[in-house]
Amino acid sequence: MTAPQAPAPAAAGTPYGTLPPASPLPQRRPVSLPRLAQMREAGEKITMLTAYDATFAAVADAAGVECILVGDSLGMVCQGLPSTVGVTLDTMAYHTASVARGLHRVQGTAWLIADLPYGSYAESREQALRSACALMQAGAHMVKLEGGGWTAPTVEFLVQRGVPVCAHLGLTPQTVHALGGYRVQGKDEAAARLLRKEAAELQDAGAAMLVLEMVPAALARELTAALPHCHTIGIGAGSGTAGQVLVLHDMLGMNLGKMARFVHNFMQDAGSVRGAIEAYVQAVKQGRFPDDAVHAW
Numbered sequence: 001m002t003a004p005q006a007p008a009p010a011a012a013g014t015p016y017g018t019l020p021p022a023s024p025l026p027q028r029r030p031v032s033l034p035r036l037a038q039m040r041e042a043g044e045k046i047t048m049l050t051a052y053d054a055t056f057a058a059v060a061d062a063a064g065v066e067c068i069l070v071g072d073s074l075g076m077v078c079q080g081l082p083s084t085v086g087v088t089l090d091t092m093a094y095h096t097a098s099v100a101r102g103l104h105r106v107q108g109t110a111w112l113i114a115d116l117p118y119g120s121y122a123e124s125r126e127q128a129l130r131s132a133c134a135l136m137q138a139g140a141h142m143v144k145l146e147g148g149g150w151t152a153p154t155v156e157f158l159v160q161r162g163v164p165v166c167a168h169l170g171l172t173p174q175t176v177h178a179l180g181g182y183r184v185q186g187k188d189e190a191a192a193r194l195l196r197k198e199a200a201e202l203q204d205a206g207a208a209m210l211v212l213e214m215v216p217a218a219l220a221r222e223l224t225a226a227l228p229h230c231h232t233i234g235i236g237a238g239s240g241t242a243g244q245v246l247v248l249h250d251m252l253g254m255n256l257g258k259m260a261r262f263v264h265n266f267m268q269d270a271g272s273v274r275g276a277i278e279a280y281v282q283a284v285k286q287g288r289f290p291d292d293a294v295h296a297w
Ligand SMILES: Nc1nc(=O)c2c([nH]1)NC[C@@H]1CN(c3ccc(C(=O)N[C@@H](CCC(=O)O)C(=O)O)cc3)CN21
Pocket: 072, 073, 076, 077, 084, 173, 182, 183, 184, 247, 249, 250, 255, 258, 259, 260, 261, 262
């Protein structure tokens, strides 16, 4: 037993005594929704890449990517499935937890988004909330779900209960069998009109982000201007969106099949994975990627 110590005398200027010195670690601010809104207002492009494991997530974070998406594309990239339809909620939670641990280990600052997989949100708003909770408890900061106007009540239900939501329009891979293939969407005027209506409904429902996949560049640019409170993130949607996303393995030049036209191999001129991701971030920020003449419709 040690004798009780006399309390340390309070230092001048603070009632709590001498404060410890400031942390020697550089204080990196975590990416948040207000921070993304600030970037949008300042005209700075938002960068996003997928990651499915701890190490790639840590490298992407260190390379300066603001948003990391645990995409259900992991079904095709990691599991070798023919589409994303076979991905389960348990699998999404497993990869989300791995990515979250990787970011935690390196004091990462990225905003972490996880895809709600096929069949985990269509049945009811309650089912969607249960599925979203599983991903949020695995470490996600936001969930993403695919689909048009029919998802707006679900988006509103989740947002009201404190789950940030990213919507996804255009080519929605979970409905590939209904769409008839991985094709550009919103090409004719009727389809474009529907996309405008659905995008507005999703913003009104509270979606803070919207992935636009394989839609014509001019339409994506127009939708972006019409959605001040919902940040558009394009993939094969041209250069006019608020941000860009690619599948990590694609932009490193690794693919099981044919590379989609919207992909650029950033590994080609880089000496490391970290360097390739840094080149992607710079190219998006400087408006050099995507090149509408090469990557868009
Ligand atoms: N590795 C990978 N990258 C992705 O971008 C991706 C996945 N997996 N899995 C889920 C979905 C599927 N996606 C795909 C898949 C194929 C094409 C594709 O074949 N595109 C061709 C054809 C275009 C057309 O017919 O109009 C292209 O040239 O871009 C595009 C997107 C996007 N997502």
